[in-house]
Amino acid sequence: MQKVFEKPQALSDTPFAYCPGCLHSVVHRMIAEVIDELGVLDRTIGICPVGCSVFMYEYMECDMIEAAHGRAPAVATGVKRMLPDSVVFTYQGDGDLASIGTAEIVHAAARGEKISVIFINNGTYGMTGGQMAPTTLIGQKSSTCPGGRDAAAAGYPIRVCEMLATLDGPSYITRVAPVDPVGLTKTKMAIKKAFRNQVDGKGFSLVEVLSNCPTQWKMTPVESLSWIDENVVPYFQPGVFADR
Amino acid sequence: MTTKKILMKGNEAVVRGAIAAGCRGFFGYPITPQNEVPEYMSVLMPQAGGVFLQAESEVAAINMVYGAASTGARVMTSSSSPGISLKQEGISYIAACELPAVIVNVQRGGPGLGNIAPGQADYFQAVKGGGHGDYKLLTLAPWSVSECFYLTALAFDLADRYRNPAMVLSDAIVGQMIEPVELPDKIEVNIPPKPWATTGRKGRGKNVINSLWISPDQMEEVNRRLQAKYTLAMEREVRYQELAVEDADLVLVAYGSVARICRTAVDLARSERLSVGLFRPIGLFPFPTLPIQWLAECGKRFLVVEMSHGQMVEDVRLAVNGRAEVIFYGRSGGVVPTPTEILDRIRKTYGRSAGVSHYRLNPGPEARR
Structure with missing residues (x-):
């Protein structure tokens, strides 16, 4: 019997505790595959956030550090500066990166910190019960804007990639939408490039993944992917915003 | 040992004590009256082969210390009263994760924005925990420029010995005053092995630095371990x-x-x-x-x-x-x-x-x- 498919080495045996249809587990697996493919498991240190992926240290087989909410880029900076030959990544949600942690992500990008940031944007605080996020779309309902996000009261969703692309520091900034096979392939390629940049000694790389939350969006997994395609993609356009 | 007497500020002595003790990472943010610490660090730390980084905020600085301490290196940050308040969340994480690190507080007048004159009103914050949860900082209070050197060096030893953050509680007088000091070229540095550090898992299983314990029983176990360390320190570290x-x-x-x-x-x-x-x-x-x-x-x-x-x-x-x-x-x-x-x-x-x-x-x- 020939083995044709197996779990990446960088992934532990702990079963994912994510909701059915959530893209967290898909992206975790992609990161693990990339770590395997680049052969960097023994020198990778991951920084996980506060949010649904707070338990990421359970799922990965590389060294992991659990950061305070929003501070993963600062923690990653501390690690990478002390261990320049390591491969350091952060994994952050939109509340973590685009709300409480805006200062840390902006300055890590401006410094061109040689880290890889995987940014999961699903427009909601999934773990705390579906409150409004900095990336919640205008009109989108949440538990703290039950009538839909009103720009007059809550302002506008933040386009992180476009904002960070105004800086000279970053090497690579891209947004991907893994809602179909093409999007999934592009997502994997983007993550791999973000990690390879570090191996090549390049600077700050960020991959924004347009993600879902079937539970808090109150949709089936399939509906949630269509919703991204129809509603999220028009506002958060996929593309490459910096590559140098 | 050098016998040369030189004039030095307390804040500079903190820097020299830290580097002599093997500190190789400094992360800080400007605030008066501690600015000489990052200023001297920006020159002396790279000369010692270490990392100096001016962070975007005190919050970022303490989280950089958290990450850098996770690698097992001797690292520190410094600030003054309002900035130390900003660092409290990070200090709580560092204590909970049992990471050694040194924090210097050159206290000023408060509360609030206060002023840049000397104060000692951060005592409770320094010795009773400061941030959330049951933890303590091993806290040393220099009264001279010479002690700024030796107690900062000692703070690194204590931090490693107890795997706990240590604080040097200075103030605007101690930090700013200039005194003649005789400092050694070298001091004995014994950094213990740190098998728990997240340096990449080469040759071992994975290491995790974490303070999330969803099970209350496990969290209480962590608390008991912390308290046992503090009890031991109370027996051994009275100065x-x-x-x-x-x-x-x-x-x-x-x-x-x-x-x-x-x-x-x-x-x-x-x-x-x-x-x-x-x-x-x-x-x-x-x-x-x-x-x-x-x-x-x-x-x-x-x-x-x-x-x-x-x-x-x-x-x-x-x-x-x-x-x-x-x-x-x-x-x-x-x-x-x-x-x-x-x-x-x-x-x-x-x-x-x-x-x-x-x-x-x-x-x-x-x-x-």
């Missing part, structure tokens, strides 16, 4: 200095720059034949509880002097536990008590005790004014 205490009937208790001022007040009081001594806690946590308790049992009274409205005095009262009188004198908001106003307070305590026979032999304090 203090006594001056003219043996024959004293009134003992001044003060730390840091105020202890220096109190030393002058003791001299003034002694010149008036008042039997006054000075007890100076060098370590604030663990606090020298037993030595103070012993002095109380010997029948001595206490006058605690602080640049606050009474913080360390609570620990003195706990140590004394009703066995003796504990008087407090404090100035705050950046106001520094003078030796003569402390002397006045000393005289007043003797005035109140005028009923005791041997005091009557001396002219009363009011008469002397």
